[in-house]
Amino acid sequence: MDSALTRSQFVRWRAAIFAIFLASGLSIATWASRVPDIKIALDIDKAQVGLLLLAAGIASIIGISTSPAMMARTGARRGMLVMMLIFGVGVALIGLGTNVFGSVPMVILGLAMFGYGNGNLDVMMNVEATAIEQQMGKTILPVFHAFFSLGTVLGAGAGALAVAIGADVAAHGVTMGAVIIIAAVVCYLNVPNRDAALDPEPQEKPHWRERMHVAMSAWREPRTYALGVVMLGMSFAEGGANDWLALGTAEDHGAGPAAGAAALAVFSVAMTVVRVFGGPLVDRFGRVLVLRILAVTAAGGILLFILAPNTPLVFVAAALWGIGASLGFPLGMSAAADDPAKAAARVSAAATIGYIAFLGGPPVLGFIANHVGLLNTLYVLVVLAVLSGLFSGAARPLRQDEMTPSR
Template sequence: MDQTLTRSQLVRWRTAIFAIFLASGLSVATWAARVPAIISGVGVDRAQLGLMLFVGGLAAVTGLSISSIVLARFGAKRGMLVMMILFAIGIAVIGVGTDLLHSPGVVVAGLVLWGFGNGALDVIMNVEGAAIEKQVEKTILPLFHAFFSFGTVIGAGLGILAIGWGLDVFTHLTAIAVVLLVVAFVSIANVPAREAAMDAVDEPAKAGWRERLHLALSAWREPRTYALGIVMLGMAFAEGGANDWLALGVVQGHGAGEEFGAAGLAVFSVSMTVVRVLGGPLVDRFGRVATLRVLAVTATAGLLLFILAPSLPLVFAGAALWGAGVSLGFPLGMSAAADDPAKAAARVSAAATIGYIAFLAGPPLLGLISEHIGLLNTLYILVALIVASGLASPAARPIAGSHVGAGGGGRPRG
C-alpha cells in the first residue's frame, strides 16, 4: 500500500513535478530555437531537415508507446530519471553534431535520444501529476501543462539570449543539458516511491515486473481508453495544427504580413496558456464533461471564425478562441485516464499515445491535404475532429470512487 504523505512531502512532490514539466518544455524549445544554426552547421536543406525532425518525432512516439514497459520495469521514479538523463544527453549530442562534427547523422542521433526520452517521460510525469490530483482532490493537471508551456517560453528566451551573445550551438545546448541533469536529480529525489506507480519499494517486487507489464498493457483492451483517445486526438490534432499552420494561414489565407502571422500564433499560445493556468478551478466547479463540451464549442467557433473572418482583428479573435478551446482537452484526458490509481500508468500511456500520434502526425497530413484544397479549407478537418472530441467528452466523467473533475468544487457530492 502507498505511504501516507505529510504536507511537506506532498509540497516537495508537487514542486518536483512542476519542475519536470518545465524541464520537458525547456528541452523542446532549446534545440528548436537553434534550428537555423543547425541547418547551417550540418549543411542540410529544409527538406532534409524535415526528414531529420520526422525521425525525432518517430522516436518520441516510440517512447510514448513503450512508456508502459518503462514503468513496469523501472517504476515512475527511476523511469523519469533515466528518461531525463537520456533527453539531456540527446540535447548535448545535437550540439556536438552541429558544431564539433558537422554531422547530420549525429544530430539525428541526438534527436532520437531526445525524442525517445521526452516521449516516455511525458506519460510518466502525467501519471505523477494525476496522482497528485488524487492526493489534493483538485484538478491541477492543466497547471502542470502550463508549466510545460512556461518551459518552452524560457527555452525560446534563452535561445534569443544565446544567439545575441554569440554562443555556438554546442556551448548553448551543452549548458542547457547540464541544467536539465541538475533538475532531474534534484526533482527525482523529492518524488515519493509509490506502488501504484510501479516503483519497486522492496526487493521481492522487482521479480514481478512481467505481471506489472501485463497490467500496463491491459488498458488497450478497454473501450474507455479509445473514447478518451478521441477526446485527446481531436484537441491534440487542433493544437498541433495551430502550431504548424496557424501563422501560415494568417499570411497565405488572409493575405497579412509575416509579422501578423507570428502575432496570430502568439495570440493562440497566450490564450491556451492562460486557460491552462486558470482552468483547474473551473473544472472543479463545473466538472470535466461540461468543461470539455463548452471548450469544444469554443474551439469550433474560434476555428470557423479564423477560417471565415473578413478582417484581421476577427482572425485574431478566432485564434484566441481556438487556443482557449483546445487548451484543456489533453490534460483533462490524462486526468480522466488516471482516475483509478492502480491502473493510471497503463491508461495514461495508452490514451496519451493516441493523442500524441495525432499531435505529431497531424500537421504533416494537413500540409499534404492543403496542397490540393487550400490551407483554410483544410482547417475544416480540425473542426470535424473537435466536434468528435466534444461528442466523446462523456468518457471523461470520473469513475466510481473518484471525485477529481466531478464538479461541485472537486468534493464528493451526495
Template sequence: MSTASPLAETTLRRWRLAIFAIFTASGLSIATWASRVPAIKDALGIDNIQVGLMLLMAGIASIAGLSLSSVILARFGARRGMLGAMLTFGAGVATIGIGTDLVPSYAVVVLGLVLFGLGNGAVDVMMNVEGAAIEKQVQKTILPLFHAFFSFGTVIGAGIGALAAATGTGVLAHTLAIAAVIGAIALVSIAQVPPRAATMDPDAPDDPAAPQGWRARLDVALSAWREPRTYALGLVMLGMSFAEGGANDWLALGVVEGHGGEEALGAVGLAVFSVSMTVVRLFGGPLVDRFGRVAVLRVLALTSALGLLLFILAPTVPLVFVGAALWGAGTSLGFPLGMSAAADDPARAAARVSAAATIGYVAFLCGPPILGLISEHVGLLNTLYVVVALIVVSGFASGAARPLAGSAADTSPRRRRRR
C-alpha cells in the same frame, strides 16, 4: 495496486514541485525546437515535405518512447525512468543545434529529433502518471495545473526563441543553453520524487498486495488496453492533442508563410497560443470542479474550433493572433482532463493513465508530420481544416470523460448531476 497512503506535507510539496519542473522542462524543449523551425528550414535549405519527414521521424521515435514507457515504469520506476528520458531529450535538443550550425546536416538534425522524440515520448507518460498520483493525494483536480507548467515551458521556450530569432542568435548556441537547463532540472527534480511505494507506478515490489515480478507488473500496466473506455477517452484526447501538436510545430510557420509575417512574428504567434493555453490551465481545475469535465470540454472544443478558423481566415496579423489565443484557450484542457478521467479509479490509475497518454501523444506527435505532407498539396492554412474537424469530433465525444460512478471524482449527487 494498492492505493497509496497519504504522504507527509513536506514530501508531497517537494514531489509536486519536482513534477511541475519536469512538465516545464518538457514544454521548454518542444517550444525550443518549434520556435526555430523557420531558421532550421532556411539553414538546411529544405522544403515543407522534408520538414514533415523530420517530424515524422521524431513522431516514430516518440511512439517508441511511449511504448517503452510502460516497460520502463514496471522495470525501473518513474524516478530512474524520468531521469534517463530527460537526459535523452536534452541531448536531442543539443544535437538539433549541432546539425543546424556546427556541422550542417539533415541527417544530424534528424538524429537529434529522434533522441528528442524518444525521451519526450517516454517522460510524457511517466510525468502524467506522477501527476495523476499527486491529484489523488490532494483529492482535487490539479492535472490542468501541471499542464499549465508544461505551457509555462512552451511560453518560456517560445519567448527565448523569438528573442533568439530577433537578435540573430544561432540555433547551436540557443539549443546548447536549453539542453544544459534541461539537464540541471532533471538532476534536481528527480531527487524529490518519492519511492515507488508512495506513487502510482506499476506496483512497487515491496507492496504485499502488488503483483510480484516486473513481468506481472507489466501485465497490469498493459491491462487498460483491453478496456473500451480507454479508447473512448482516447477519441476525446485525439482532436485536442492534434490541435496542440499542430500548433507547436506549424503555427509559427503558418504566420510566416500563410500570413506573410516575419520570423519573429511567427515565434510571437506561438507565444500567444501558449500564454492563452497556460492561463486557462491555471484556472481550469476550479472550473472543472464547479461545472464538470463534460461541460467544460464541450465549451472549449467550440472555442478551439472557432479560434482555429479565425487563424486560418484572418485578413490581418492582429486577428491571426486573436485566433491563436482562442485556439490555445480551447485546446488547453483536453489532454489533462483525459488524464484525470483515466485516473478515476486509483487501483488501476497507472495502467489507464499510461494507455490514455499514449493515444493522446500519438496524435500530438504524429499529427504535425501528417499536416506537413498534406500542406505541400493544399497549402499549410488549408491543411488546418483537418484539425478543425478533429476538434469537433473531440467535442462530440466528450461524454466519455464523465467520472466513473462511485469514484473519488464523483462523490456527491450535485457533482454527478453536473458532470
C-alpha cells in the same frame, strides 16, 4: 505499499513534477530555437532540415508507444530519471554535432535521443501529475501543462539570448543539457516510490510480466478509446495550430510573417491562461460540461479562422482556438486517473493516443493541404473538435462502484 507522505514530502514531489514538465518544454524550445543556426552550420537545405525533424518525430512516437512497457520495467520514478538523462545528453549532442564535429549523423543521434526520451517522459510525468491531482482532490493537471508551456517560453527566450550574445549551438546545447541532467537528479531525489506507478522497492515488486499485464490492461477497456477521441480531437487542434496557424495567417490570409507569429502568440497565451486558471471552473461545473463548451469554442474559433474576412477577426479566431484547445488533453488525463488502482495503465494509454495525435496530426494535415489548400484542410480540425465534444461524456467521474476494490 505506498507510504503516507508528510506535507513536506508531498510539496517536494509536486515541485519536482512541475520542474519535470518545465524541463521537457525547455528542451524542446532549446532545439527548435536554434534550427536556423543548425541549418547554416551544417550547410543543409530545407528538405534535409525536414528529415531532421522527421527523425525527432519518429523517435518521439516510438518513445510514447513504448512508455507503458518501459514504466512496467523501471517504474515511473526511475524511468523519468533515465529519460531525462537520455534527452539531456541528446540536447548536448545536437550542439556538439552542429559546431564541434560538424556531423549530421551526430545531430540525428542527438535528435533521436531527444525525441525518444521526451516521448517516454511525456507519459510518465503525466502519470505522476494525475496522482498528485488525486491526492489534492482538485483539478490541477492543467497547471502542470502550463508549466510545460512556460518551459517552451523560457527555452525560446534562452535561445534568443544565446543568439544575441553570439553563443554557438554547441555552447548553448551543452549548457542546457547540463541543466536538464542536474534537474533530473534533483527531481528524482524528491519523487516518492509508489505502487500505483509500478515503482515500489525491489523486494516488493511483482514479476515484470505481471507489471506489463497491468500496464497494458487499459487497452482492453472501451472508456480508454472514448477518452482517446476526446484527447485526439484537442491534440489535433493544438498540434495543428502550433505548426500551421502562423503560416495560414501569413500566407492564406495575406497578413504577412509578423502577423503570423503574433497570431500564434495569441493562441499560445490564450491556451496557457486557461490552463493556469481553468481548474476551479472544472471543479465548479464538472469536466463534461467544461469539455463540451470548450469543444464548441475550439470548433467555432477554427471555423472563424478559416472564414475570417479580415486580420482582426483572424486574431479573435486564434484566441478562441487557443481557449477551446486548452483543457481537452489534461482533463482527459484526469479522467483516466479516476481509479487510483489503475491510474498508471489508463493514463499511459490515454497519453499515448493524445501524443501520437499531437505529433502525427500536423504532418497529415500538411499532406492534405498540398491537395486542397491549408484553410480547407482545417475543416478536419473542426470535425475532430465536434467529435471531441460528443465523446466528452466519457470524462464523467467514475462512481465508487466502478472503481477497483481496495485490498
